[in-house]
Amino acid sequence: MAPFSARFLPLLLLLLPTALREYLPAASNRRPSDAVGDELLHPLVLIPGASCSELEARLTDAYRPSTQRCGAMKGKGWFGLWQNSSDLSVHRYVACFMEQMSLVYHPDANEFQNLPGVETRVLNFGSSTAFFRNPEQTALRHELGRLGYDDGDNLFGAPYDFRHAPPISGQPSPVYARYFRQLAALVEDASRRRQRKVILFGHSFGGMVALDFARAAPAAWRDRYIKHLVLVAPLPASGITGSVKSFCSGTHMLYVPTATSLSLRPMWRSFETAIASFPSPSVFGDDNPLVVTKRRNYTARGMADLLADVGAADAVEPFRRRELPRQRYFEPPMVPVTSITGVGVDTPEQLVYWDDDFDAEPEVVYGDGDGAINLVSMLAFDEEMRRQPGQRKQYKSIKVRGAKHGNFLTEEWSLKLVVQEILEANRV
Ligand SMILES: *[C@@H]1O[C@H](CO)[C@@H](O)[C@H](O)[C@H]1NC(C)=O
Numbered sequence: 001m002a003p004f005s006a007r008f009l010p011l012l013l014l015l016l017p018t019a020l021r022e023y024l025p026a027a028s029n030r031r032p033s034d035a036v037g038d039e040l041l042h043p044l045v046l047i048p049g050a051s052c053s054e055l056e057a058r059l060t061d062a063y064r065p066s067t068q069r070c071g072a073m074k075g076k077g078w079f080g081l082w083q084n085s086s087d088l089s090v091h092r093y094v095a096c097f098m099e100q101m102s103l104v105y106h107p108d109a110n111e112f113q114n115l116p117g118v119e120t121r122v123l124n125f126g127s128s129t130a131f132f133r134n135p136e137q138t139a140l141r142h143e144l145g146r147l148g149y150d151d152g153d154n155l156f157g158a159p160y161d162f163r164h165a166p167p168i169s170g171q172p173s174p175v176y177a178r179y180f181r182q183l184a185a186l187v188e189d190a191s192r193r194r195q196r197k198v199i200l201f202g203h204s205f206g207g208m209v210a211l212d213f214a215r216a217a218p219a220a221w222r223d224r225y226i227k228h229l230v231l232v233a234p235l236p237a238s239g240i241t242g243s244v245k246s247f248c249s250g251t252h253m254l255y256v257p258t259a260t261s262l263s264l265r266p267m268w269r270s271f272e273t274a275i276a277s278f279p280s281p282s283v284f285g286d287d288n289p290l291v292v293t294k295r296r297n298y299t300a301r302g303m304a305d306l307l308a309d310v311g312a313a314d315a316v317e318p319f320r321r322r323e324l325p326r327q328r329y330f331e332p333p334m335v336p337v338t339s340i341t342g343v344g345v346d347t348p349e350q351l352v353y354w355d356d357d358f359d360a361e362p363e364v365v366y367g368d369g370d371g372a373i374n375l376v377s378m379l380a381f382d383e384e385m386r387r388q389p390g391q392r393k394q395y396k397s398i399k400v401r402g403a404k405h406g407n408f409l410t411e412e413w414s415l416k417l418v419v420q421e422i423l424e425a426n427r428v
């Protein structure tokens with residue numbers, strides 16, 4: 001971890017009015033006032049954060065492994081690729097895992113794809129188990145159970161291939177086209193069985209996926225099937241500085257025993273997700289250096305240059321063609337939305353590479369946010385949601401002081417607030 005830096009930037013955040021009345025008191029002991037009655041609950045579909053979903057792979061004849069070892073599973077059918085990361089280390093499969101997880105950008109199709117001969121699929125679609133893969137998340141399962149939510153009955157899950165980012169309108173993405181079809185069918189099914197509209201619940205990257213799903217759906221379909229979006233710490237389209245840090249120096253997002261974030265970095269850099277949440281100039285500013293090196297400073301506008309300068313020239317074209325348009329794109333989903341995010345937590349805002357060495361952890365200058373999402377980006381999201389009058393009247397934003405991005409659903413006090421909002425979404 002980077003040492004905490006005492007040097008604070010004059011925060012551009014200060015330029016933005018923070019709506020204090022939106023801030024809740026830090027701790028709340030409100031218990032979910034007891035239930036609406038199981039039969040009245042709206043079905044709930046959970047969309048987990050990136051890295052929660054499990055992936056299986058199958059290697060066909062077309063696969064050309066870089067080493068003999070990596071070809072060992074060829075022709076052997078489906079196996080867990082991102083499922084049990086201890087297994088990868090134990091069986092010395094980490095290098096092969098990295099190769100088989102990697103995506104390649106194809107300029108002709110303007111699409112990210114697997115390596116030739118590597119087929120992948122997401123496990124357990126429909127079940128909420130992906131959300132609870134991390135044992136710490138069982139508190140949420142428990143709380144939902146108390147309300148009367150039961151997996152497979154009125155509680156579902158929609159894991160996805162988190163290596164890809166959801167497309168904006170007009171961008172090709174066969175992976176999300178399929179996923180959105182599956183999710184629509186799941187929602188229709190759940191809704192029909194219960195004769196009620198469905199609540200979609202998304203956490204972090206899953207919040208972005210939920211939002212993109214809703215706005216990609218036809219208006220009549222949304223009105224008929226979607227009751228509410230409850231988004232916890234959704235990743236905003238205007239991005240976060242933390243993404244830049246992960247891209248440059250690696251991330252622990254996909255934890256594999258014995259592997260370091262630096263050793264996993266080539267794989268991470270091949271994912272569309274790695275470049276999908278870079279900070280946008282309209283929100284992070286034109287003259288605010290986000291990355292400082294001896295040789296050169298990079299503002300949000302300099303991110304394409306940064307990609308090339310850290311040795312990822314291949315990422316520049318997809319970044320320009322897929323991610324920059326996404327930063328500028330905002331369509332309200334036009335369904336009721338509650339967005340709950342933490343604030344008041346040190347959040348990476350500027351990265352300083354004193355020795356111009358991107359393999360070293362940068363010195364980090366912190367600002368306000370939830371530990372991952374910069375406050376400035378959350379506020380821009382709120383502003384966009386309120387710009388459109390039709391959305392404004394069905395948008396609720398809650399900022400929770402001291403709630404951390406990764407712990408929102410595991411800390412009892414912040415979890416209670418979330419459960420309260422799920423109940424609220426059932427009632428309104
Ligand atoms: C995961 O892999 C490890 C190492 O191979 C093994 O000991 C463990 O039982 C596996 N866990 C599950 C849930 O399969």
Ligand SMILES: *[C@@H]1O[C@H](CO)[C@@H](O)[C@H](O)[C@H]1NC(C)=O
Nearest residue numbers: 289291292293294295296297
């Ligand atoms: C980069 O930004 C830092 C911090 O704002 C500043 O002190 C430094 O002079 C800048 N360096 C260059 C090369 O512009």
